[in-house]
Amino acid sequence: MTAATVTARRAFTDTSFVAPGEQAEEEQLTLAFSFRNVTKQFKDKRVLQGIDLDVQEGQFVAIIGKSGCGKSTLLRLLAGLDRPTSGAIVYGAEAKEQKRTRIMFQEPRLLPWARVIANVEVGLTGIEKGEVARRNSQEILAEVGLADRGGEWPSVLSGGQRQRVALARALVGHPSILALDEPLGALDALTRIEMQQLLERIWIAKKFTAVLVTHDVTEAVALADRVVVIDSGRISLDLTIPVERPRRHASPELAFYERQILDRLYNR
Amino acid sequence: MSRALSSFGRSTLGWLLPALLLAGWEGASRAGLIPANVLPAPSAVGEAFWKLLLSGELIENIRISTLRALSGFAVGGLIGFSLGLANGLSSLSRELTDTTLQMIRNIPHLALIPLVILWFGIDEEAKLFLVALGVFFPIYVNTLLGIQGVDPQLVEMGRIYGMSRRQLFLRVILPGALPSIFVGLRYALGIMWLTLIVAETISASSGLGYMAMQAREFLLIDVVVLSILIYALLGKLADALARFLERLSLQWHPAYQTV
Ligand SMILES: Nc1ncnc2c1ncn2[C@@H]1O[C@H](COP(=O)(O)OP(=O)(O)OP(=O)(O)O)[C@@H](O)[C@H]1O
Ligand SMILES: [Mg+2]
Numbered sequence: 001m002t003a004a005t006v007t008a009r010r011a012f013t014d015t016s017f018v019a020p021g022e023q024a025e026e027e028q029l030t031l032a033f034s035f036r037n038v039t040k041q042f043k044d045k046r047v048l049q050g051i052d053l054d055v056q057e058g059q060f061v062a063i064i065g066k067s068g069c070g071k072s073t074l075l076r077l078l079a080g081l082d083r084p085t086s087g088a089i090v091y092g093a094e095a096k097e098q099k100r101t102r103i104m105f106q107e108p109r110l111l112p113w114a115r116v117i118a119n120v121e122v123g124l125t126g127i128e129k130g131e132v133a134r135r136n137s138q139e140i141l142a143e144v145g146l147a148d149r150g151g152e153w154p155s156v157l158s159g160g161q162r163q164r165v166a167l168a169r170a171l172v173g174h175p176s177i178l179a180l181d182e183p184l185g186a187l188d189a190l191t192r193i194e195m196q197q198l199l200e201r202i203w204i205a206k207k208f209t210a211v212l213v214t215h216d217v218t219e220a221v222a223l224a225d226r227v228v229v230i231d232s233g234r235i236s237l238d239l240t241i242p243v244e245r246p247r248r249h250a251s252p253e254l255a256f257y258e259r260q261i262l263d264r265l266y267n268r
Numbered sequence: 269m270s271r272a273l274s275s276f277g278r279s280t281l282g283w284l285l286p287a288l289l290l291a292g293w294e295g296a297s298r299a300g301l302i303p304a305n306v307l308p309a310p311s312a313v314g315e316a317f318w319k320l321l322l323s324g325e326l327i328e329n330i331r332i333s334t335l336r337a338l339s340g341f342a343v344g345g346l347i348g349f350s351l352g353l354a355n356g357l358s359s360l361s362r363e364l365t366d367t368t369l370q371m372i373r374n375i376p377h378l379a380l381i382p383l384v385i386l387w388f389g390i391d392e393e394a395k396l397f398l399v400a401l402g403v404f405f406p407i408y409v410n411t412l413l414g415i416q417g418v419d420p421q422l423v424e425m426g427r428i429y430g431m432s433r434r435q436l437f438l439r440v441i442l443p444g445a446l447p448s449i450f451v452g453l454r455y456a457l458g459i460m461w462l463t464l465i466v467a468e469t470i471s472a473s474s475g476l477g478y479m480a481m482q483a484r485e486f487l488l489i490d491v492v493v494l495s496i497l498i499y500a501l502l503g504k505l506a507d508a509l510a511r512f513l514e515r516l517s518l519q520w521h522p523a524y525q526t527v
Contacts, residue, residue: 081428102428109425113443113520122439126430155522169429 031092032057032177032209033078038087039233040073047073049233050087057092057176060203060210062224064217064261069230071213075179078211079103092176102175106182108166110154116165117141117150123169140168143202160191164198171206178203180212184219192216193249196223200245217261221254222247229264237264308490313497316490325479330498333464333475336392337502340399341460348404348456349449352411356445357437362412369408377401378466390471395464402463403456410452414445447521450514457506465499 032055040048047070055061065071076082077089079101091101102123110119120137128136141150144164154162163183170178180199184192200223203210214220220227221241229237241257248254262268290310296302297309304312320326351369355362377398388394418441426440468477476495483491518524 079428081424105421107421109421111422111440111443113446113518114439122426122429122431125435153520153525155520155525 030057031055031090032059033092034090035074035077036088036090038074038077038084038089040070040077040082041085047233048077048084051230051233051235053228053235053238055209055211057209058207060223060225061212062220062227063211063213063230064215064220064227064265065230066265067215070233071230072181074230075103075181075211075213078177079179100173100175101177101179102170102173103179103181104166104170104183106185108154108159108162110162110165110169112154114154115150116146116152116154116157119154119165120150120168120172123172127173137168137172140172141165143171143205144168144198158191160187160195163187163195167199167202171202171208174206175208177209177211180210182213182215185215192219199223204245217258217265218250218254220261221257222249227257227261229261231265237261305487305489308493312490313494316488316494320491320494326498329474329476329479330502333468333477334502336395336468336475337399337460337464340396340464341403341456343396344400344403345407345453345456347400348407348452349411352408352449353415356412356415357441366412369405373405373409377405378463381467381470385471390473394471395467398467399460399463402459406452406455406459407449408452410448410455411445414448414452415441417448418444447518450510450518454507454510454514457510458503461499461503461506 034055035051035053038048038051039046051074063071063074073082077084081103110116111122114122117134117137120141121133124133124136127133138147138150141147144167146161146164146168149157149161154165157165163186167183183199184195187195196219199210210223212220212223221243224241227237227239227241228235229239237260239257239260241254243251243253243257293302293307294310297304297307297312302309308316317326351365355366380401381398384394384397388397422440422444423436426436431439464475465477468475469481472478472481476498480492480495483489483495515524
């Protein structure tokens with residue numbers, strides 16, 4: 001991915017996400033999804049207590065919060081795996097069909113008994129079949145750098161490679177929203193950075209809306225247009241990261257935002 | 269080439285000990301260390317084998333026993349597998365039948381022999397019933413366990429990607445349960461032969477067990493030993509077949525990957 005396309009991409013999000021005054025019209029057109037006062041309760045435990053969140057199409061949002069604060073719950077609601085106790089989640093025109101929202105977990109969740117290519121094809125269930133499915137899967141596999149591994153069993157791949165197969169599976173059906181629940185959490189530091197770059201590159205190329213749950217503040221500011229901090233079931237910080245891409249890891253600019261988020265997380 | 273050679277070497281290695289034992293046995297018999305009316309020499313058993321083979325008696329008995337074993341296995345296995353599936357997939361079905369089945373499981377099926385003889389006499393049904401009953405439980409229990417053990421995260425994944433119930437079953441649940449089902453299959457094959465031997469020894473007018481009992485009456489100890497050996501061979505054959513199928517369908521499993 002060249003720097004030029006990266007900046008072009010940046011410009012795209014900028015126009016759809018400008019000064020608060022002119023937003024109204026634009027927002028209606030390009031809204032990917034919107035949480036309207038969403039709460040979620042498990043038995044007598046209120047996990048989410050009134051989440052309001054509008055996300056623009058094509059935006060990269062990172063969600064951060066302490067363990068158990070309800071991040072996964074929020075993603076599951078977004079992906080339609082659970083229903084909110086009250087409130088509503090409204091999807092933009094692009095994401096109307098449920099199958100256009102995909103979710104990726106910390107574990108790759110590949111079928112051990114299916115070859116890598118067949119695992120990617122699972123992502124086309126009910127969308128495409130046979131020859132076409134095979135061809136599209138092969139293509140996306142090449143994009144995640146595993147072009148020649150399609151015939152292997154998942155068990156012979158490394159953790160990072162398995163997660164890339166899971167990414168390919170999530171993307172092969174061209175989702176408009178991709179929800180990622182700590183997808184890189186189990187990877188070592190080096191593989192992690194590599195995967196972050198891959199994720200960014202693919203996000204820029206495919207123009208989907210990305211919602212990334214992570215524990216890693218550095219990862220969040222490196223990847224996201226916007227970081228949302230959740231604390232005791234509410235959004236406690238909603239921070240735009242207006243840093244040009246490609247971003248340099250650990251640059252002072254990013255460190256500035258990172259500090260702000262950490263301060264909020266630890267109430268400093 | 270060298271891999272093929274070494275795998276050949278390994279499979280022959282397993283036969284080394286039996287061959288040595290056999291040679292030792294023959295030697296001991298010839299030297300008179302083992303009286304012929306206790307244990308005949310392997311060569312005597314070989315002779316008995318040849319004689320019975322020529323008369324067609326052996327083949328006929330093997331055929332009958334195998335047929336009994338397989339039909340009992342098919343009936344019991346099929347019922348066990350279906351009930352295992354049903355109870356693994358539907359909690360209603362499980363609640364309805366599992367407790368009852370677990371209770372029946374505690375009765376050793378061979379303890380039913382007197383009752384079965386009263387019901388069926390020494391007809392084919394008696395053997396079929398006993399084998400089917402013996403085979404049923406290992407298949408049932410392991411199918412159920414296999415299905416309950418399928419990773420729920422994979423099932424959820426299948427749902428997320430919009431698999432239909434049929435697809436979910438064929439692509440996620442059944443393959444996930446297969447290793448456990450194979451454990452049940454191999455265990456059931458063992459029980460199948462065991463049950464048949466006992467049933468044929470007690471009540472039959474044909475088959476390998478009957479052949480052995482007849483030979484005992486006429487003190488043909490070589491034929492008795494021969495029947496025992498053939499049982500062992502058939503059991504081994506069934507197990508090898510199951511292993512082969514297992515290897516074939518569990519290629520994805522790290523434990524079965526050769527390369
Ligand atoms: N199905 C459920 N039934 C009951 N309680 C649940 C359920 N799912 C989540 N919870 C509870 O909701 C709270 C939030 O869980 P959630 O998984 O969303 O946290 P999280 O922010 O993703 O945490 P982590 O960072 O550790 O993954 C936890 O206290 C958890 O115990
Ligand atoms: Mg979580």
